[in-house]
Amino acid sequence: MIRLHDHPLSGNGHKVRMLLSMLGLAHEHVFRDVPSGRPQQEEEFAALNPLLQIPILEDGGTVIWDSQAILVYLARRYGPDWFPLEPEPAARVVQWLSFATNEINNSLQQARLYYLLGEHIDIELMTRRGLRVLTILDRELAGRSWLAADRATIADLACYPYVGLSRQGKLPLDDFRHVIDWMERIEAMPGYVPMPGLLGTPPIP
Structure with missing residues (x-):
């Protein structure tokens, strides 16, 4: 299952949400309260992205952070067009x-x-x-x-x-x-x- 660590008001997260939806890829959302400066489970969050930034994509054992990098990954893997x-x-x-x-x-x-x-x-x-x-x-x-x-x-x-x-x-x-x-x-x-x-x-x- 694809997991997207995100916040609903993040524009960078929205890029990824759009592509996941347009590709028809089932995924789970993990809420990260980054705007407050207190993302949940900070140690675990830092293990995914040392910058403590969203979005982060987990796809099996693959972890990608940075919205542009995630778009490239999803396009090359699931939607080459x-x-x-x-x-x-x-x-x-x-x-x-x-x-x-x-x-x-x-x-x-x-x-x-x-x-x-x-x-x-x-x-x-x-x-x-x-x-x-x-x-x-x-x-x-x-x-x-x-x-x-x-x-x-x-x-x-x-x-x-x-x-x-x-x-x-x-x-x-x-x-x-x-x-x-x-x-x-x-x-x-x-x-x-x-x-x-x-x-x-x-x-x-």
Whole structure:
């Protein structure tokens, strides 16, 4: 049985939840209260991921942490169409995985943490970075439906959650029409999993 260690409000966890659902893979959720700074059973948690971060995937004896790495693992093992092997689209997938890890996480995700959890963050800097990220994505999506190939790949799932949650970081997501259209295409896919704060879902109380 696949086990996903996660928190329901984690955007990084949501990437993995979406792919597991879209692949039709049965799995068990293990709640980890990382936002509180007190994940349960810390010693056992650290044995799975020394960084004490989520998500973590257990698949039999295989343990993978880092959301982008988990997406690659699941795609290569269970859904190869999600990670093309041709050199150019494969490189483009990796390019967008890096964009999700660096540019998106260091802007949109940080702005969200500032407003939701009161993290000590330079919100003006994160807002400027977030606007730049949304502008880049909108420009890139102006001429195509998906980020890395002629179909949805893990690149799209990797970038989607924190872009979709950017309203929680007080960023004007609705000003970026091509981004909204791309999100709606993802949300129309079979197996899509909703999350509070995304399009068509109620906000976090």
